Amino acid sequence: MTEELPKTIHELETPCMLVDIDKVKRNCQRMTDRCKEMGVELRPHMKTHKTKEGGELMTNGTKRKVVVSTIDEAIFYADNGFEDIIWGSPIVKERISKRLINLANRLEEFHVMVDSLQGLKGLIATPLKEGKQWSVFLEVDCGYGRTGCLWSKEEAVEIAKTADDAPNVKFQGLYTHCGNSYTPDVEQKNRTQKETSDRLIALKNRLSKNGVDCKVVGCGSTPSCSKPIDNLSTLTEMHPGNYIFNDYNQVVCNSCTFDDVACKIATTVVSHKPEVQTIVVDCGWTAFGLDGPNENWPQAVLGRAPVEGHPELIMDRMTQEVGKMKARNGEIDYSKYPLGSRLYLYPWHSCCTASQHPVYYIHSGDKIVGAWRPTRGW
Ligand SMILES: Cc1ncc(COP(=O)(O)O)c(C=O)c1O
Structure with missing residues (x-):
């Protein structure tokens, strides 16, 4: 049954949320083009809208390579035919649920993030169906101070090595959010981007010296990815999310008008x-x-x-x-x-x-x- 919608925005009951599709398409296209120019993959975050349609636009119709913020979102996108999904929130042993195991078993590519040995050991102790491994990113704190193992800590190497050595784990690489790029001060934002990408690459090189390869090194927030400095091209992946809608905070941060x-x-x-x-x-x-x-x-x-x-x-x-x-x-x-x-x-x-x-x-x-x-x- 097709839904009867009012013809114009003036007929809608208030309060209600309006989304301008022309602006959404323009925002998505700009980010896609920017990533292409920089030679990095775009892995958009779905957290802002949590819809199938928004996901299709952000992935340019491929429905591949996204980040989600909750297990519910991961299931929703998997049910709607999306693949190659990262659950972008750190795993601890106690979060390894039946829903999580199902996702790891059913999707071709489903990735989780750890920032502790506790979480990683929980995954290692949880078998998946035959032929399946846990696909794991190390979440890195490059100075934002939210989640993530601090880039300079020895534990970051220990986690990556333990993941790389475990037969039921496939270690993918590094993920950082760069939430400290939310600032109106352009100089500070550029410094943060430089510091973040330098720290990620430094950790990648430390891991390499310890025999651990990072296939993916990803960073991203809307302020950094909207006005990226050249240094971000040294990474392989960007994962902003808010840019699909933007907001006043992004205007204040000079991400957009x-x-x-x-x-x-x-x-x-x-x-x-x-x-x-x-x-x-x-x-x-x-x-x-x-x-x-x-x-x-x-x-x-x-x-x-x-x-x-x-x-x-x-x-x-x-x-x-x-x-x-x-x-x-x-x-x-x-x-x-x-x-x-x-x-x-x-x-x-x-x-x-x-x-x-x-x-x-x-x-x-x-x-x-x-x-x-x-x-x-x-
Ligand atoms: C883990 C993670 N990755 C990516 C993003 C996307 O950043 P933004 O909302 O600035 O686009 C967020 C946002 O909170 C996040 O928490």
Whole structure:
């Protein structure tokens, strides 16, 4: 049964998530071309949208070579015919579930990441079906400080050697996220990229001296892969994800301009509160998520939810179902936002905002051309 969708974005009930298909296609094409020019493989991350359609566009229709953030996503993409999937979250023994073993047995290529001997030993102790090996990446921390074994630690060599020596493990190479490239400071971003790629290559060379070969050396975040320095060409693979939609955070980081932000939330003005100089919209944190710039982002002058065409407005607070907006100069001109009028909010963090929605309405100009339904869960 084909779904009856409204013809234009103006007929949709609010709040809802809009995705501009023309911008999505442009963002995907740019990243594909950039990787080709640099001579590195693109392995896009699916975490931002978690949809079949977005995955097809990001892989240029091949449905091969992706990263996912949860087991649920891995199963969803496998069920939709995708192959060569990395689960991009570190394995510990306790996470080796039946679902994980099934994926490793059923896919031609399914890869996991470890950043500890504990996790690796758990995999070594878990047999797969005959002829199958665990395909393993070492997650490396090159200075971001989230997950990953610190690049300079002796343990990084020990993990890689143990993986390489284990008969039921195929060691693939190195993976790092480079989340510390999220900065508006271009010089700092370039330094981070250089340091990250140099550290990865240094570790690769250390492993090589210890007899361990890295087939893949991958790095990637949207800020680094959107404005890569030449040094990233020394790697084999890039794995950004957010670029499919982009968001205000990427604008602030100089990854893109507002014109490249492909998603926004449509919301309706539901109340005027001149006594406290606010307008109230029907988009609260259930429709937007709570992620927003903090004191580390003084450059984010438009706040967590910039309004398309209205830089004078700022989202002051969000409760469950409403957002309270104020004027940046303190005084609202209510004639500009009549009750019932629509505003379009750009997300600060599109992964977070998208995760609040069971459906994304796909549009070209004002016309609705489809609906994407993401997978949800872990
Ligand atoms: C492990 C990993 N790889 C790749 C990415 C993609 O980075 P970005 O969201 O900046 O595109 C992320 C994002 O959080 C990640 O956690």
